[in-house]
Amino acid sequence: MGGTYTHRVDVRYLEVDRQGVVFNMWYLAYFDDALSGYLAAGGLAYADLMASGHDVMLVHTELDWTGGVGFGDDVAVEVTPQRVGETSFTLGFCVRRDGEVICRANTVYVVVAMDGSGKLPIPAQLRELLGAPA
Amino acid sequence: MGGTYTHRVDVRYLEVDRQGVVFNMWYLAYFDDALSGYLAAGGLAYADLMASGHDVMLVHTELDWTGGVGFGDDVAVEVTPQRVGETSFTLGFCVRRDGEVICRANTVYVVVAMDGSGKLPIPAQLRELLGAPA
Amino acid sequence: MGGTYTHRVDVRYLEVDRQGVVFNMWYLAYFDDALSGYLAAGGLAYADLMASGHDVMLVHTELDWTGGVGFGDDVAVEVTPQRVGETSFTLGFCVRRDGEVICRANTVYVVVAMDGSGKLPIPAQLRELLGAPA
Amino acid sequence: MGGTYTHRVDVRYLEVDRQGVVFNMWYLAYFDDALSGYLAAGGLAYADLMASGHDVMLVHTELDWTGGVGFGDDVAVEVTPQRVGETSFTLGFCVRRDGEVICRANTVYVVVAMDGSGKLPIPAQLRELLGAPA
Numbered sequence: 001m002g003g004t005y006t007h008r009v010d011v012r013y014l015e016v017d018r019q020g021v022v023f024n025m026w027y028l029a030y031f032d033d034a035l036s037g038y039l040a041a042g043g044l045a046y047a048d049l050m051a052s053g054h055d056v057m058l059v060h061t062e063l064d065w066t067g068g069v070g071f072g073d074d075v076a077v078e079v080t081p082q083r084v085g086e087t088s089f090t091l092g093f094c095v096r097r098d099g100e101v102i103c104r105a106n107t108v109y110v111v112v113a114m115d116g117s118g119k120l121p122i123p124a125q126l127r128e129l130l131g132a133p134a
Numbered sequence: 135m136g137g138t139y140t141h142r143v144d145v146r147y148l149e150v151d152r153q154g155v156v157f158n159m160w161y162l163a164y165f166d167d168a169l170s171g172y173l174a175a176g177g178l179a180y181a182d183l184m185a186s187g188h189d190v191m192l193v194h195t196e197l198d199w200t201g202g203v204g205f206g207d208d209v210a211v212e213v214t215p216q217r218v219g220e221t222s223f224t225l226g227f228c229v230r231r232d233g234e235v236i237c238r239a240n241t242v243y244v245v246v247a248m249d250g251s252g253k254l255p256i257p258a259q260l261r262e263l264l265g266a267p268a
Numbered sequence: 269m270g271g272t273y274t275h276r277v278d279v280r281y282l283e284v285d286r287q288g289v290v291f292n293m294w295y296l297a298y299f300d301d302a303l304s305g306y307l308a309a310g311g312l313a314y315a316d317l318m319a320s321g322h323d324v325m326l327v328h329t330e331l332d333w334t335g336g337v338g339f340g341d342d343v344a345v346e347v348t349p350q351r352v353g354e355t356s357f358t359l360g361f362c363v364r365r366d367g368e369v370i371c372r373a374n375t376v377y378v379v380v381a382m383d384g385s386g387k388l389p390i391p392a393q394l395r396e397l398l399g400a401p402a
Numbered sequence: 403m404g405g406t407y408t409h410r411v412d413v414r415y416l417e418v419d420r421q422g423v424v425f426n427m428w429y430l431a432y433f434d435d436a437l438s439g440y441l442a443a444g445g446l447a448y449a450d451l452m453a454s455g456h457d458v459m460l461v462h463t464e465l466d467w468t469g470g471v472g473f474g475d476d477v478a479v480e481v482t483p484q485r486v487g488e489t490s491f492t493l494g495f496c497v498r499r500d501g502e503v504i505c506r507a508n509t510v511y512v513v514v515a516m517d518g519s520g521k522l523p524i525p526a527q528l529r530e531l532l533g534a535p536a
Contacts, residue, residue, distance in 0.1 A: 010435070012431060012434065012435060013285065013286070013291075013434055013438065013448070014285055014434060016285060017281065017282055017284060017285070017286075018281070018285075018286070018288065018339070019189060019191070020250075020286060023166075023281075023282040024162050024192045024195070025160065025161075025162035025163050025166075026159070027159075028158050028159035028162065029159050029414060029416055032157075032158075032159075032414065032415055032416060033412070036415065045474060046474065047473060047474035050152075055153060057153070057199075057202075058158045058199060059198065059199050060196070060197065060198050061158070061196065061197050062194070062195065062197075063192075063194065063195050063196075064193065064194050065192060065194070066193075068191075071286070071448070071449060072447060072448065072449035116154075146297060146300065147300055147304065147314070147419065147420070148300060148425040148427065150420055151415065151416055151419070151420075152415070152418055152420070152422065152473070154420065157415075157416040159416065163280060163282055166280065166281055166282060167278070167280060170281065179340060180339070180340065181339060181340035205314070205315060205420070206315035287457060287459070288518075291434075292430050292434075292460045292463070293427040293428070293429075293434075294427070295427075296426050296427035296430065297427050300425075300426075300427075318420075323421060325421070325467075325470075326426045326465075326467060327466065327467050327468075328465065328466050328467070329426070329464065329465050330463070330465075331460075331462065332461065332462050333459075333460060333462070334461075336459075384422075
């Protein structure tokens with residue numbers, strides 16, 4: 001498997017709810033941003049992936065929270081590949097605030113065609129980035 | 135356990151992404167709306183719950199998608215209590231488009247004090263609504 | 269000009285920020301929802317408008333707030349046509365909480381082709397709905 | 403008046419709608435982020451402003467679009483103070499994509515007490531940052 005990539009998060013004021021912490025759904029926005037950052041850091045711009053006719057779609061995600069993050073906090077998301085299949089792969093996400101674990105998540109992505117025709121094999125460049133032999 | 139409540143969803147144009155389907159994070163918004171609707175239908179306004187010093191916080195959620203929903207689709211979320219503990223409870227969510235299952239999810243909520251002092255026992259009215267003996 | 273249409277708003281918990289009121293950007297979401305509701309009430313589904321190759325794009329909007337709305341509040345948006353041109357039209361929005369004016373806004377929309385080829389004349393059915401002679 | 407501050411924007415995939423451009427409301431999120439960045443660049447963290455019992459609230463905003471921005475675009479927001487009053491101030495925003503103007507906006511902010519007690523004079527440090535004599 002490939003190594004861990006760390007994505008810095010700037011919490012938006014609007015993402016913080018009445019409880020004073022980021023509302024749960026925004027973690028999925030952070031993970032999507034982190035995915036883009038992870039791909040870009042590996043030389044694979046998400047826009048290029050789309051330009052080549054590929055897109056990724058979530059089929060499963062699970063999140064466990066042990067805390068929350070607030071506006072102005074020092075927040076980072078670690079991205080680590082967990083599994084690489086033929087048309088799908090799993091990424092692990094770990095959200096930390098000042099190093100402390102706040103949320104752990106796993107997400108299963110399926111590679112699909114931009115034209116809506118269905119699943120596609122993971123492109124070679126993405127497969128290599130995920131740390132799996134082509 | 136208590137029965138199933140059905141919450142109607144009006145998909146927002148802005149929730150639909152380039153893929154033509156609602157972006158994943160908005161499902162968590164739908165579930166939060168459905169939770170409010172579920173409570174209200176049981177005679178327990180979320181605002182009243184908060185007024186009594188209680189709030190709920192997610193500690194775990196998992197979602198499985200088998201499809202997507204688009205703008206203008208007929209979408210509904212079914213809410214079904216799955217488990218009731220001392221300070222936490224689990225709700226099952228099922229998103230349907232024209233009756234077809236699009237997403238299934240389970241979410242574990244913990245009842246916490248609005249003042250940030252930590253967990254609280256599930257209030258009697260909520261416990262009754264969830265179908266568990268007080 | 270056409271008459272006023274009233275669109276009911278269910279404030280989402282996640283839209284309310286640390287200040288206890290809906291964060292400003294969500295008003296534009298409400299207006300987009302209200303636009304869809306306004307069109308649908310006039311027998312013109314937004315999805316159908318798009319299916320006919322038309323879409324609308326904002327070129328100008330201005331908002332004035334005299335208050336805020338919170339979770340659980342009784343909120344409605346009134347939509348009133350203000351001006352109808354060849355390819356553009358202006359809608360006025362008024363957000364009320366329990367009848368009291370919270371926000372007034374005006375938005376100028378341009379009708380554009382879904383294929384990105386540019387402006388189009390306002391379709392006859394939309395023009396009629398807006399209260400202008402075809 | 404104070405000088406111009408430039409805030410870089412990472413467009414989120416989820417902010418792009420069916421039209422292939424960022425949905426209008428997200429510009430207000432960008433402006434709020436840019437405001438925080440503007441304050442921080444001037445040595446005034448928004449969190450500190452809040453800690454001192456101050457917050458800012460929008461009373462007026464107007465936006466003019468001459469284009470749109472997409473995912474992966476090089477986007478920046480320029481922030482320029484326009485006017486400084488006793489309890490309110492106006493910021494001008496200019497969104498550029500690869501240098502080209504996409505949206506211009508003006509927003510009037512009122513300084514209010516975090517405890518909900520109403521308007522407050524602009525704090526000295528903020529006034530100085532905005533380029534007005536204290």
